[in-house]
Amino acid sequence: MQEYLHYLTLSYLWRGALTTVEIAGASLIGAVVLGAILAEIRIAPLLPLRAFAAGYIWLIRGTPLLLQLLFLFDVLPSVGIVMAPVPTAIIGFTINESAFFGEIIRGGILSVDRNQTLAAQALGMSPRVTRRRIVLPLALRAILPSLGNEFISLIKGTSLASVISVSELTQRSQFLSSQTFVFFPVFLASGLMYLVLTSGVALAQSLLERRMSFDRARKVPRDPDGLQRTAATARAPAVEAYDPSPGALPSTESATLIRDQPVLICDGVSKSYSGRMVLDGLDLTMHRGEVVAVLGTSGSGKSTLLRLINHLESLDGGAITVNGRHIGYTPTGAAQRSAAKLATARAEAHIGMVFQHFNLFPHLTVLENVRVAPVFVYSRDPSEATREAWALLAEVGLADHAQKMPHQLSGGQQQRVAIARAMATHPKLMLFDEPTSALDPETVGEVLAVMRRLAAGGMTMLVVTHEIRFARDVADRVIFIENGQVVEHGTPSEILETPQQPETKRFLQSLTGVAV
């Protein structure tokens, strides 16, 4: 026992443990950085880059680490590159682990729900901001257990570096026991040292996992100025934003705007997916402050229309302008190839979008969900954006829930947050894609109430919905889409009470169960 304690406290062995940590730690950092780059390249659009990354991973994963270390150590000197053992080991482990980390990170990125990136794009986030704020945090949360695994095996794997003369823990244990012929206490002590190191990693992993948990407790409410208390009385800035008078618009915009220019013009819009025509020469014009309800059977192209308007999908034919601008199309009419420029165009168009399944960012609090676009897309002053986010949440009746995580809210509450999030970008046009279809019946009303208030405030709204009552009460016009074209349009009473076309009649009958 005493002998064992002697080796457990021997600085010779602990210095070896330090070398182990040094190599594993430096390699971890290098491998994560290199792996992230590899992962990005692997999903990049450029084929040669993709092939390069795939080839690198194939080569490094497919050959033994030991061979790679010996290659770096023994072969490179023959071409004049002589590196000391520890740097050689760090480079060797970084190269080797980056192939594995690259695949883990790629898996994490691919695991992020497509709807999350869609929501980010709809908020005008650039690819970079989407990666940094949405995809990577979600991916990291998903891959943390694998990363912990990988780091622990990296720590233990550094013992392989003894073949290139790195004096790490295992090597020192062997050296010591081969000199003293004392084996059991030495190996027991070094085994315990490894356990200390790996336990540290396990602990760090669980702390990180807790921090990234969607259920994490918020340390300090982000309400330094008592905004929550004043939020109810504060005037929601969003109201100004959708003031229908042109004077409320930024001056750069107003110069290019003619007073009665339509907000939205869809002219002969067509779109097909793998040969199947979804929209076929659709025309639609909306004026400022107008609320248009879009009805149609499922698969009739309603959602596609919304996605074409803010260029989440590219047009096959026709043209769409929002406030006179083509969003993300070059002057020749071709779709913008650069994702970053497309994002800028989307952000400048100020189109808000609300999804059927809310698509709130699950790793951000309700408040952060609302302020993420103002801060990271529009570069607004963070404290001002926070203040405005509080006001918007008060507006939709959720100021009390600002510090909760989305999944702690009911569906109706989440959808109200999603509306507040869209409003935070000061939209000039709001697109609603079946906003109440995924809700429990009892929460539909609260969402519709918010939408009514928006409409009453003068917001220009295009609403794909199956809510006949909402269409009747709130919409200025109703259009009915079938087979990619507007079959019928008119006032709510015209369409809903005296439809002319047989398709419209059939659809309304299927919704209400009453023949019209």
Add this chain to the structure above:
Amino acid sequence: MPKFSHRDVSVRFPIALLSIGLLAAGCSSGKAATNTASIGSTVSAACKAGQKANPSVVGKHYTVGTSPTQPSYEAIDPNDPSKIVGFDVDFLDAVGKCAGFTYSFAKSDFQALVPSLQAGRIDMVVANLIASPPRAKQVNFVIYQNDLESLLVAHGNPKSISTVSGLCGNSVAVFPGTVQAGAAQVQSDACTAAGKKPITINTYNDFLSCVQAVLTGRSDATIDPVSMVAATVAKYPTKIAGTDPIPEFRSQIGIGFNKSSTQLQAATFAAVKSVQADGTEKKLMTNWKVDPSSQAATVELP
């Protein structure tokens, strides 16, 4: 057997653990059969007398542990990598023939040899093994050679290293389990105690990697028997050089035995005596460019 229980617990178990550890870590158990002795046919009268005195080993087959990475003592035959060649091999052939036993080699890392011998997995160790006091506590020796060591340094000896104590502040390549490695560690502590910089000890797998370290400049020196140093310098005369024999090492080389192998040890001791008496050992030394004056009158240790 209460008398042996202490040994069973504190020695055998750790060694069993080590054998799993070390052998699994990359030591080959590949055997290379080399011995050709035809028992009792052409041996000398002295050998016959020895066989008569130790009849229990005659006709037996033994496993001999070695680490064939030491040129001119035991090394892989470049023409047939399954064969081990060198002075130690020819010497053991002569000894085995005289004592009347056959053997085959079990290759392993140098550092695993003595523990394997203690664990009873091999019967002897022939590996240019220095009979150091710590080893002599673990196993027995039959001495057959005096050891002289010198330093292998870069050509022209730019750091002017000529003694082990001169290694303070420099780096030395060693491989684990060797007396040289232990001496470097002891000297490094002495350097620190004397207020000098410690020795940077670079540990490699074997002798050849140590030579490589000096060739690439990663290490300033390595410590080896004079004949190995001379043979290596002859290979790279423009890159490395050997020093004069260093004063710190004045040791002896022997065949190692498990402390319970008294019969085998006695038979081998008698055979070594005969092989020395008829001049065979010196002749074999000359064959392998090992200084014949380094033959040591055989004794049993400890």
